[in-house]
Amino acid sequence: MKKIAIIEDDQAIAQMYRIKFENEGYQVETAENGVLGLELCEKMRPDIVLLDIMMPEMNGDEMLAKMRDQPWGKHIKVLVLTNVGEQELPKTVHKLGVLDIILKASLTPRQVAEKVASALGNVGNELLQNNLEES
DSSP, X not given: XXXXXXXXXXXXXXXXXXXXXXXXXXXXXXXXXXXXXHHHHHHHOOSEEEEOSSOSSSXXXXXXXXXXXXXXXXXXXXXXXXXXXXXXXXXXXXXXXXXXXXXXXXXXXXXXXXHHHHHHTTTTHHHHHHHHHHO
């Protein structure tokens, strides 16, 4: 069973995605900030992370940088799920090997689930590797 970590401070959004992915057969865990998200990912070793950027205690970009510094976190697939526009994202996000940046307001949960399913196939592995090698 594929494992998904949802790191999102808006609990309504986190639960909506949790239910969607559990109904599709994934094991799902959530965390409400980057500190808890980092702990969750170290313990869970998810196949993919849906990561918000703007969160309390530790932003998503900080969490991602710390995760990428760990041997266990270098190759975990990450989709950024945010309402922050592309121009407002920290420049480091792309260098940290994210597969895609998804604007919460522009995709339905079904469309996000399709992106996750695609990413969990072999689609995107090359992009992740290329982004990590360029940094």
